[in-house]
Amino acid sequence: MPKRRARGGKTADAPQRPARYPTAMIIAEKLGVSKSTVSRALKNDTSISETVRRKVQRLADEIGYRPNAAARGLITRKSGIVGLIVGESQNPFYSEQLDRLLIHLAERNLQLMLFRVPDGGSVGDVIPVVLQYQLDACILASVSVTTQADRMLAAQELPTVLLNRVPGRSHGSAVLCNNMDGGRLIGEHLLDCGASRIAFIAGPENASTSIEREEGLRLSLEAAGKTLFDKAPGDYSFDGGAAAMRALLANPQLPDAVFAANDIMALGAIDAMRSAGLHVPHDVLVAGFDDITAARWPGYDLTTVAQPVDAMLSRVLDIIKNADAGFANGETIYLNGKLQIRGSTRV
Amino acid sequence: MPKRRARGGKTADAPQRPARYPTAMIIAEKLGVSKSTVSRALKNDTSISETVRRKVQRLADEIGYRPNAAARGLITRKSGIVGLIVGESQNPFYSEQLDRLLIHLAERNLQLMLFRVPDGGSVGDVIPVVLQYQLDACILASVSVTTQADRMLAAQELPTVLLNRVPGRSHGSAVLCNNMDGGRLIGEHLLDCGASRIAFIAGPENASTSIEREEGLRLSLEAAGKTLFDKAPGDYSFDGGAAAMRALLANPQLPDAVFAANDIMALGAIDAMRSAGLHVPHDVLVAGFDDITAARWPGYDLTTVAQPVDAMLSRVLDIIKNADAGFANGETIYLNGKLQIRGSTRV
DNA sequence: TTGAAAGCGATACCAA
DNA sequence: TTGGTATCGCTTTCAA
Numbered sequence: 011m012p013k014r015r016a017r018g019g020k021t022a023d024a025p026q027r028p029a030r031y032p033t034a035m036i037i038a039e040k041l042g043v044s045k046s047t048v049s050r051a052l053k054n055d056t057s058i059s060e061t062v063r064r065k066v067q068r069l070a071d072e073i074g075y076r077p078n079a080a081a082r083g084l085i086t087r088k089s090g091i092v093g094l095i096v097g098e099s100q101n102p103f104y105s106e107q108l109d110r111l112l113i114h115l116a117e118r119n120l121q122l123m124l125f126r127v128p129d130g131g132s133v134g135d136v137i138p139v140v141l142q143y144q145l146d147a148c149i150l151a152s153v154s155v156t157t158q159a160d161r162m163l164a165a166q167e168l169p170t171v172l173l174n175r176v177p178g179r180s181h182g183s184a185v186l187c188n189n190m191d192g193g194r195l196i197g198e199h200l201l202d203c204g205a206s207r208i209a210f211i212a213g214p215e216n217a218s219t220s221i222e223r224e225e226g227l228r229l230s231l232e233a234a235g236k237t238l239f240d241k242a243p244g245d246y247s248f249d250g251g252a253a254a255m256r257a258l259l260a261n262p263q264l265p266d267a268v269f270a271a272n273d274i275m276a277l278g279a280i281d282a283m284r285s286a287g288l289h290v291p292h293d294v295l296v297a298g299f300d301d302i303t304a305a306r307w308p309g310y311d312l313t314t315v316a317q318p319v320d321a322m323l324s325r326v327l328d329i330i331k332n333a334d335a336g337f338a339n340g341e342t343i344y345l346n347g348k349l350q351i352r353g354s355t356r357v
Numbered sequence: 358m359p360k361r362r363a364r365g366g367k368t369a370d371a372p373q374r375p376a377r378y379p380t381a382m383i384i385a386e387k388l389g390v391s392k393s394t395v396s397r398a399l400k401n402d403t404s405i406s407e408t409v410r411r412k413v414q415r416l417a418d419e420i421g422y423r424p425n426a427a428a429r430g431l432i433t434r435k436s437g438i439v440g441l442i443v444g445e446s447q448n449p450f451y452s453e454q455l456d457r458l459l460i461h462l463a464e465r466n467l468q469l470m471l472f473r474v475p476d477g478g479s480v481g482d483v484i485p486v487v488l489q490y491q492l493d494a495c496i497l498a499s500v501s502v503t504t505q506a507d508r509m510l511a512a513q514e515l516p517t518v519l520l521n522r523v524p525g526r527s528h529g530s531a532v533l534c535n536n537m538d539g540g541r542l543i544g545e546h547l548l549d550c551g552a553s554r555i556a557f558i559a560g561p562e563n564a565s566t567s568i569e570r571e572e573g574l575r576l577s578l579e580a581a582g583k584t585l586f587d588k589a590p591g592d593y594s595f596d597g598g599a600a601a602m603r604a605l606l607a608n609p610q611l612p613d614a615v616f617a618a619n620d621i622m623a624l625g626a627i628d629a630m631r632s633a634g635l636h637v638p639h640d641v642l643v644a645g646f647d648d649i650t651a652a653r654w655p656g657y658d659l660t661t662v663a664q665p666v667d668a669m670l671s672r673v674l675d676i677i678k679n680a681d682a683g684f685a686n687g688e689t690i691y692l693n694g695k696l697q698i699r700g701s702t703r704v
Numbered sequence: 705t706t707g708a709a710a711g712c713g714a715t716a717c718c719a720a
Numbered sequence: 721t722t723g724g725t726a727t728c729g730c731t732t733t734c735a736a
Contacts, residue, residue: 030434030514031488033713044723049715057721074512079489080427080436081713084728087377089427091470091490098456100650105452109445112473121490122471123438126459141378142426143438143468165421167377248654281656303447307595309628309656380729391707396731404705428729431712710733717726 032075041065052077089144092330095125095136097153101246101274103300104152107173107319111149114323118331120146133159141166147330149173154216169333171326174317176218177342183329184342185322189219189299192315192347193226196269196297199313201234203355205267205295209240211254211279213271217246220271223299227269239265244275251275255282266294267355273298273305273314280310280354296354299347311353318345379422388412399424430491439467439677440492442483444474444500448593448621450647451499454520454666458496461670465678467493480506488513494677496520501563516680518673521664523565524689530680531689532672536566536646539662539694540573543616543644546660548581550702552614552642556587558601558626560618564593567618570646574616586612591622598622602629613641614702620645620652620661627657627701643701646694658700665692 038045043062050056051066069075083089092115096104115122123143125136133153140148148163151173155163160178163170170182177184200208210227213220228238240261242254251270255278258265270276276298280290290296298305301316325343385392390409397403398413416422430436439462443451462469470490472483480500487495495510498520502510507525510517517529524531547555557574560567575585587608589601598617602625605612617623623645627637637643645652648663672690 034715035713045714046716046723046725047721050722059721062721074485074488076485076489077715078431078491078713080430080491081728082715083427084425084431084713084730085715087728100453100456102449102452105449105455106447108452108471109447109473112471116473116475121486124455124459124469124471126456126463128463138421138423139468141421142423144425144427162421248650252655277654281654285655303595304651307624307628308599308632381731382729392730393707393709393732394705397706406705409705424731425729428712429731431714431729432731434712705736707736708734710731712730712732713728715727718724720721720723 032070032073034075034077037066037069037073037075041069049077083144087144088146088334090119091121091123091143091145093123093125093140093143093145093148095127095133095140095148095150095153097127098129099152099246101152101272101300102302102304103273103317106302107151107323110319111323114320114327118327120327120330127153132156134162137162141168147171147333149326150175169330171329173322173326174219183333183340185325185329186342186344187219187315187317187322188344188346189222190226190229191344192299192317192349193223193228193269194230195226195315195347195349196223196299196313197227197230199349199351199355200267200269200295200297201230201236203267203295203357206236207239207263207265208236208267208269209242209258209265210238211242211244211251211258211268211270211275213244213246213275215243217271220246223269223271244271246272246275248274248278248281251278252282253278255279256286259283259286259288264294267296268294269297269299271299273300273302273312276312276314276354277304277310280312291354291357295357301350305350305352313352313355314350315347316350317347321345379417379420381422381424384413384416384420384422388416396424434491435493435681436491437467438470438490438492440470440472440487440490440495442472442474442480442487442495442497442500445476446499446593448499448619448647449649449651450620450664453649454498454670457666458670461667461674465674467674467677474500479503481509484509488515494518494680496673497522516677518676520669520673521566530676530687532669532676533689533691534566534662534664534669535691535693536569537573537576538691539646539664540570540575540616541577542573542662542694542696543570543646543660544574544577546696546698546702547614547616547642547644548577548583550614550642550704553583554586554610554612555583555614555616556589556605556612557585558589558591558598558605558615558617558622560591560593560622562590564618567593570616570618591618593619593622595621595625595628598625599629600625602626603633606630606633606635611641614643615641616644618646620647620649620659623659623661623701624651624657627659638701638704642704648697652697652699660699660702661697662694663697664694668692
């Protein structure tokens with residue numbers, strides 16, 4: 011007597027529950043071959059006779075067989091899934107970047123799982139969840155990585171890449187836009203335009219991107235024997251940019267150029283100036299950073315630094331692929347942005 | 358002699374490969390209990406002694422044990438993952454919606470896999486990939502569902518919900534904003550503002566959302582004994598809205614109000630009017646649909662219909678949950694939007 | 705309340 | 721080139 015089976019057995023005395031979807035076993039039975047053969051036939055790198063390969067392939071296509079990713083991942087220890095951890099942010103730059111990321115991933119047959127850090131929480135809150143899924147790698151963007159989270163990640167065997175975040179003490183890799191260089195490009199350009207009273211609208215206090223962009227701006231000013239004229243704190247949001255601009259306008263002497271640490275704040279700043287009856291670029295030059303779509307809208311026509319998004323993502327995926335192959339990973343890559351001169355600084 | 362093991366066995370003669378992360382088996386061994394017990398202990402609904410439960414729980418927390426989602430999914434046939442299929446689109450509305458979706462999912466302990474239909478492709482292209490992952494459900498947004506894809510999905514046991522898409526012949530469910538009613542709201546409002554020559558800027562030709570919004574507009578006009586004054590084709594993009602507006606401006610007589618089928622086109626239309634020296638709202642009233650963030654920017658201050666995003670997503674998740682429980686699903690839910698009156702129609 | 709054992713569906717080793 | 725079999729890590733009967 012055959013062994014008894016708890017579920018879905020194939021013995022006549024057990025109730026048959028039809029599979030919810032075709033499995034390799036079903037194909038094997040229909041074709042009178044072993045499931046090993048079916049498995050081999052469907053990835054055309056292992057030794058198999060062409061006749062059998064085609065036979066299996068045809069039936070598989072016919073019944074719409076798709077190997078179960080979970081089962082495969084269990085044994086191969088590869089899920090084909092990359093995780094992306096994002097924070098709360100209405101910055102359009104991230105959604106534009108996300109769209110590009112999906113394209114890069116698709117090119118390499120990878121899928122994406124998206125994790126969002128809860129409002130007011132930190133990366134550490136989602137890491138336990140992330141780890142349940144056998145991700146091939148994990149990208150962190152638009153979130154600040156606490157040292158605690160840093161340690162949690164370093165303790166795992168999950169290859170991690172920071173996108174536009176300065177790496178902490180972990181052994182993960184990072185790909186960043188050269189923010190300092192970008193800040194310098196803007197500074198030099200504003201000086202070229204004849205500006206002498208240049209103000210900076212900063213992002214959140216601890217945002218490395220903002221700090222570096224400011225540093226680049228300062229360096230270019232120093233090189234020209236000048237200093238930063240004014241500075242207002244912002245928060246990388248449209249409203250924050252507008253508020254910062256109003257703060258700058260409240261001072262007795264106005265700047266003749268403003269560099270906002272990102273585009274969305276620059277747009278807010280422009281709106282605030284217009285409300286105050288000022289004209290861009292005639293009264294004040296304005297520049298941003300990121301080159302989001304709205305920066306190209308004629309109503310703003312914003313000079314900015316375009317982040318090399320595709321190049322950055324390409325490097326991110328290279329790192330993921332190498333980590334996959336078992337190479338040590340712990341590189342930090344800076345890629346230069348490109349100055350986009352538009353109407354907001356054209357006098 | 359014990360059975361030979363190919364990999365990672367526990368017999369002394371086989372080479373030991375340490376687990377890459379803690380498993381239930383490891384906890385079981387350390388605690389001298391069976392892995393069944395560990396499994397039971399961690400979901401506190403099965404019968405287990407409180408002593409053992411706490412003991413297991415503590416060690417699990419200590420070594421950071423997280424059950425392998427793939428292995429669990431293999432047996433439970435639930436992955437805890439919901440898929441979202443999106444098309445190519447730079448409409449900010451979708452990224453704002455995505456952010457909300459992540460929040461709704463997190464509340465129910467669900468994760469998200471994101472699939473993007475390749476440019477120029479159709480949903481049918483990604484369905485085979487989607488099916489490899491044992492998703493609990495699948496949401497289709499911002500993609501047109503071909504009848505072919507419709508059939509592919511209907512043939513699967515994958516609960517599917519269309520978001521703002523009119524359901525085809527499949528047995529899937531759909532949640533939509535009441536676009537017709539929204540169009541009516543805009544029409545009535547524009548008439549209230551004294552407009553008499555109302556033009557419409559349409560979305561892509563086959564977009565049901567655009568067709569329905571137009572229909573609502575027409576109904577409200579008819580009710581007032583009027584007809585649509587003019588219409589220009591758009592494509593749901595900023596540039597498309599601007600181009601459509603220029604087309605309207607090229608006609609001998611100008612409209613005194615314009616309703617764009619979505620916000621992003623309305624913004625483009627406003628920019629185009631300003632470039633042409635026209636003033637909004639004094640020369641022309643403008644209204645959109647969606648209530649994206651940029652609609653609130655002071656530079657646009659756009660009157661629009663706010664889609665009830667949270668209510669819609671809430672219904673989507675209810676449907677998913679019910680489908681999960683095995684209830685038949687084939688409902689179509691319309692939720693009314695809310696008119697947001699702003700400066701672009703305030704005279 | 706607990707443990708042993710049978711799978712979930714696939715891959716990969718080994719021997720034939 | 722093929723089939724048999726052991727596993728991946730977990731849940732779930734069934735028996736104790």
